[in-house]
Amino acid sequence: MTETMASTCTDEFVSVAGERLHLRRGGSGAPVLVLPHDIGNPGWLPFHQRLAERFEVLAPSHPGCDQSSRPDWMRSVRDVAVMYQSLVSSLGIERAVLVGLGFGGWIAAEMATMAPGYFDGLVLVGPMGVKPAEGEILDQALVNYIEYARAGFHDQSAFEQIYGAEPSTDQLETWDRNREMTFRIAWKPYLYSQTLPHLLGGVRARTLVVWGSEDRIVPRSCAERYVQAIPHARLEVIEGCGHCVDMERPAELAGLIEELVAS
């Protein structure tokens, strides 16, 4: 079963662009928008809880993923970025810190290019969205749901703590639905944009790019490309950690975010 700490967050559905976005919120302080992986957001996790000690954490599920409704018209990751821009604006948030995990990192980077003054900090964790100079982004179409989710973890016990050793069939259905949505908006080129690298120079937020040294989903060259293209960016490599740094090393990642905001 999914391990959540539901008592410390609220659950709501927010209407954006005619769709229902599932949003978990918790904590208080400066707003931090956490954009999840392509496999979805399984709940209010230790990472969210840890961040909520210092910030107001907003953890949505992508349109078409988890419990969020699917915009049949949606065709690109940039569309998702615009939806999230509408979301923060409709919530009356003036400025925010943006944290993007894997696939969510791509969306966060798009947002930071389209509204450079809006974000006080940008944290991209194993971000997809740019074509790797070396290696390839793992093709989930060729592996099953459990294999793909497990490939995001170097420490398999961390996977099992969240999803269980044998994830439920309900979880498999959620992964299938999320995978379908990923295909709908990022099929070709697969999980990267050919135009985003040219726009990253306009990002003004202080940027931290985090990459797990054992990431089997996104090659290091993607993280490096972001660091080269964004003006105020640095790379932090987490040794002995896989793609899902938020689930394997929640406290360490939350600490890095706090440092970036404090600096």
Added chain:
Amino acid sequence: MHLMYFTEQPMSAYPADEGQAFGNTALMFSNRHFDPVEGSRLYNERLDEYLYAEEMGIDGIMLNEHHNAPFCMQAKANIFAAILAGMTKRVKIVLLGNPLPLAENPVRLAEELAMIDMISKGRLVSGFVRGGGQEQLATGVNPAFNRERFEEAHDLIVKTWTQPGPFRWEGTHYQHRVVNPWALPLQQPHPRIWIPGVLSTETIIWAAEHRYPYIALNTSIEATMRIWKTYDEAAEQVGYAPGPENRGYLQRIFVAESDEQALENARQFMWMQGEFTGLAHPVWSSPSGYFSPERRRAFVEFAVGRAISPRGRQSFEEQIDNMQIIAGTPTTVIPKLRRILEATRPGIMALWGSDGNVSHEDTKTCIRLLGQEVMPAMREIGQELGLNSPFEADAPVSLDATREPAAAGAAAG
């Protein structure tokens, strides 16, 4: 009855042990095992067999295509169709069919098919399919839009065939600012469209709503009866009563001079690890978004190995018992075919006569016995049971054609 000959055109000349070791041979089994010298031989043997089938009195030749897999050598059904258009004189050329979602330019498909129809002097039957899950991956086409692309490409092709150009197409998946090909089908209003399938209810209903014959691909008798029930209900909704001219059936069959020889060759239907499309990889054959949301649960359980394939698997012996495979001399097979015809009442019947490593010589024997002994008997049974083909029934090519009475009559080829 319309009686067709079919083969998957197996690329059997590869190291079988390598295929066994790799497991799922559709999509990722390396083409370093593909031998073009053997490929050339096999293509030419198949061509020789098709010409022989015409000589032996077969009504139609059914063609298809697949990608990245040894179970089928045809990468483009229209290529063999074009060859047969020029080299044969009488047989219908039945494509079952072009996988529409794989096309980036359906207008080009409409042109190619129009050329085949003209060169063959109006002998084309232009079936359309969605393509298997692996085909989407083999061609890099988004599986999540498979059905939308199928329907839109179909609409564009039919419009290209039937409405004078130039016109503009601003669709969801296809946009063409100038549609005006200088190649139009000879058959009016357009070549017949038949829709083959095995599983998907949406496709059966879609075919029925268009009044296109549905060809059940070697489904069990019970499953076939369920397909006709679904089809008939959808047909009733749009206002017509379907008959045998709306129903087709593909039967695996091997006929030889002795029952023993026939059974031995029929075992080759199991050559691809027991499934005729090769052992389906549970993920590659069902990419997310490809199957209907109602079947999501069954497919995700299959994908991680918690359930058997929703498509089902049966042993050779079971398939002989339930007649999904028929083998024997003409005397043995005719009564079995009668039972299938009585139960399922198709006006179109495809006989899949050879697979795997069956020799060219044995295949020709099978074709000869089919053409000269089995098919004449089937035609008699068909007449007795009133199983008229769309040609014999002079059925309209589509529901739309029934709304344009002037054009409908000229459709029969």
